[in-house]
Amino acid sequence: MKKITLFLITLLFISALPAQAAVEKKDRLWQDETVYSIMIDRFNNGDRNNDIDANAKDPNVYNGGDFQGIIDKLDYIQDMGFTAIRLTPIFDNTKNGYHGYWVNDFYKTDEHFGSMKTFQKLVKEAHKRKIKVLMDFVTNNTALTHPWVKDSSKQDWFHQQQEISDWNNQQELENGWVDGLPDLNQDNPEVKKYLIDAAKWWIKKTGVDGYSLPQINHVPVSFWTDFSNEVKKEKKGFLLIGIPAENAVLDVNKYHGAGIDSVFDYSQNEKLRKAFATTNQSFSPINSDFYSSQKKAGLMANFLDNEYTTRFTNDIVDKRQFPGSRWKTALTYLYTTPGIPIFYYGTEIALVGGDIPDNRRQMNFRTEKELIDYITKLTEQRNQLASLTRGTMEVLYDKDGMIVYKRVYKGETSVVAINNSTESQKVVLTDKQLADNKELRGLLAGDIVRSRDHQYILIVDRDNSEIYVLTEKSGIKISLIVSLIIVYILVGIFLYFLIKRRKTNKIE
Template identity: 25%
Template sequence: MPFSKYASGLTRLCLFTCSTAAFCLLITDSNAQTVSNGFWQAQNIYQIVTDRFFDGDASNNNAEGNYNPGSSSGSTVHGGDFKGIEQKLDYIKALGATAIWISPIVQNASGQFHGYAGSDFYRVAPHWGTLADLQHMIQAAHARGILVINDIVVNHGGDLIYSTDAGYSTYKAPPDGYNLRYRNGSKQFAAPFNTNALNPSLTNLFHNNGGIPNYNNPEPVELGELSGLDDFRTESPYVRSNMAAIYNYWIGTVGFDGFRIDTVKHVEMGFWQEWAPVVHAYAAANGKPNFFMFGECYDGSDSKCGSYTGTQGGGPFKLDSVLDYPLYFKINSVFASASGNTKQLEDRYNAIAANYDPAAQTRLVTFLDNHDQPRFLSISGATTARLDLALLFLYTSRGIPCLYYGTEQAFNGTTDPNDREDMFDGQFEQGPSLGDNFNMTHPQFQTVARMNNFRRLYAPLQIGTHVNKWYTPSGPGLFAYARRLGTQEVFVVFNTASSAQTLTNRSTIFAPGTHIVNLLDPTEVLTVTATPETPPITVQGMTGKIFVAESDWRPLDPVVVGNSPAHDATNSPTTAPIILKFSKPMDTNSVQASFRTTPPISGTFTWAAARDTMTFTPEGAGFPVLTTITARVTNAVDTISGNTMFSPYELKFKTGPMVSLPAFKITNVSVVNSSNVQISCSSEVNRTYQLQRRDTLDAASLWQDFGTAVSGTGGVIVLTVSEDEMGETQFYRVAQR
């Protein structure tokens, strides 16, 4: 065992390096986790597959020779990196996420895009950037109030080892096993998992039992290779102590706020009972008292998943939480296909108390889909209306909600690798994932942002208790619950059936006579009965309602709800205005003062009478042709509540080429005098006409604007060019924008 108890109450952990030297770390001996439950209950997580999110630095794309963004296999590097995440932090904050979960960061055996095949656990994978890039991204996230969770692996590394023994890789139970060797002598695990004087054989470091034949048998699940990946001998004191040293290093070096831990059930329980307290103690001693660790136990059994939490089952405190797979396996039935009853949700909740450590019971990480599961909208019968309802449930129910990137843009990829689409305008995408997908006015983005705004305003949605008020046992239908915190209540009801249903009177802690308002439609106000109970509530099919006391109601932050051109539009006319529609009347000066375009363009502002719609018209020739235009608004304030935008808004679109008028539209060319020539042409309203010239008729020669542009009238217009502007060897045309 790697731990020795001393009378002083300290535990000494010896970490053996690749040499014969050793060093020791003193930690506090404790079976209890000091994390504040409320801190993480108040968070919501946004999961990112780093390689597929955004390419912020093209120079590192092929750093490991695995860059092939157009490969149909979906298994190569596409270019997303740490700088890309940093450049999109405002998008993430606008969504309302308070934490991001990023892919494993360590260098992989063959430059894998996903990060789950580590070979050098102390080195950042070069295709994601540098250590400094990672540190800077985390600092930028923290500056925006966003926590950063790293996905980590202790169960296995990349596939560098195999055996030439007969029968490999058929599972062999210990003490039997295979002789191990490297596939390629030039590709080996880096220290501390290299062979050395302390570990002369690969079997000192890795299990040699072959593959997993049966996932229902715990022994091969823990000792066998998962998908051929080299399985660490995690019962070894050397492996345990060095796994603690590795992940303590990353906490101390880059400042992670938590770990999502891969393949938890493939590692023996004793590892977690020894490793987790060491990491918790190190984090707490280094300014991270709320460091949060949740595991992936890919299993529908509450008893299995719960066994890895806290002191459940006895022994030292293990993990703070796990991904809520038992709930996930109900969600598709209740929401995506809407074929199952809603009682199964409450049945699942009723199983939590007996199977999970008390500290984990309200902090299970809930989700609709992820990188290992088909996207919600790929499930047969799923619609965006059903997704919106599932999102309402995700963000108002108990647990820590986790959203998989792209779900807020209605991605519908099926199984791995098709559920790992490019979020940026890449080459591995289809349907709703085509193009650039950082669209802040997308309907599902707006749904998530609004739900997170509710969570910011109403604490019961974060840390309140769950009290069931109704479920439908026979099939799709109503599900109702209250989230309560002290005297506050948020009452939620939704209907998974296709037709309207009415919830009968339900008991409540709202005082008799209290007016309660529907957050999703503030014009709907009900009155609590004398009993006290909520009055009957009719809910249309595939919709939901969220009620709070009228006295608790608070206004939402202003957001942009519509824009023209559309996000990621192409061939936008260069003189077309940018039109932004806000959710509320705005302080026009605050909007105009913060409005910026890249590249910078001067222009004029006009507003609708309601002050909720702004039009920016570029001056002169307008935006440059064939250029990506970015428009941003920051810190704008609404005039009703005085609320400021929670995060900057951004719009991107591309201008088109200059459009030339057909020659037949030029009606006359006349010499007015020795100094001026006039060109007449028919015109269209809302078009601008510009004289252009170039030196040759060669198609490679660029047309250049000159003279003054003229707005179309719907009739004949005249453009004038002076002798000074004309050259002897130049060619001319009229262009239309």
């Protein structure tokens, strides 16, 4: 009797569970991650002892940010749901090289940022929180003050000094000096070996999980083939993200074929900024050939701004729009479409900034609760729903700033509705687009849309978005009612015999 009752109670519990649970993500993939991108010097000053020649009021010199400052804010980053961080170069730089790109020594950390020991601690603390660590690895140039520049035995380690006159000429890009910096000759076997050995050394020494590669299009593709082959042997799942020069147009398939897993796409970035900086813009330019190119070229790094571009908030302000609303709709799209979202530090407070160095302002940790709460909700759904990171994508509706699309993965279907227009929008989806006789459960605002007459009618207010998951219709089920009745009857019978047995025992 007890076994039967226990079985039926278990059955009752199972019947009450949600009709469709999220598909489990086995073995985290890079497309499952959400990356918080940090310019080290401008993020957080955690150790005043390394503020050598730092001046927080001068945007062209070191401002004081360091490894310890990032360690101190790892919980802050984790609480927003981020699962990876990307760091600008950490190598020892020449005077005023706050950005990290004027390398003096490929085997030392910059003294302004902290010691090797502190950086190792940063990686370890990030991993404790299940946060992966990416760092920029510079391969195109060195600082003018690098010892090699004046070493007579290493003159063939650099290309002859020359300016780039034609930015569409690949040979000029690979051989020319950018911003007057000595351009490394990666075709030289000694240079190639040195850079690859250094890259492998940092993985062994620190345990980082990937490299972002600045000015990837200024370095021969043949070098990247050898680089990726060797570096990826050091750690399973090691990621290589290419960062081309701003506004560069390149064949991403070529770099993917060389072992580069992902590439920052500036052409897509331009379309995203135009679509979301103001309202009532068509999404068609974004969707035109982006997803078909992804299938060919692999995983894309999607972003709205970074350390090379003006801040997206500037675009919004220029259009006389409210930053909070525009950022919410833009991030909803960024987080729910194929690729790896790269989130530039300060976005959570809608930080403004023009051209370099204004776009690299110091982080301010004042609370912008509404936007941070929204970002946290988005990352929560992205981390839970495999369909949002691994699923196929199909646009179901796209008109005048309103878009609806679905992502499908292993039976899990998510539907994303974004209203970036000035009016409430009504969208009717048919049973040809979504399975009939089910319901859409909203995960951001809690909206529920049930199938009626073979249709789903979505109504989304202006400046609002919703992420739905397609499930069985909720409500009281016949199976649940029957299970309840049976359980109550059996519990009643059990109690009857229990009371009767006790009475019999008393008489005896």
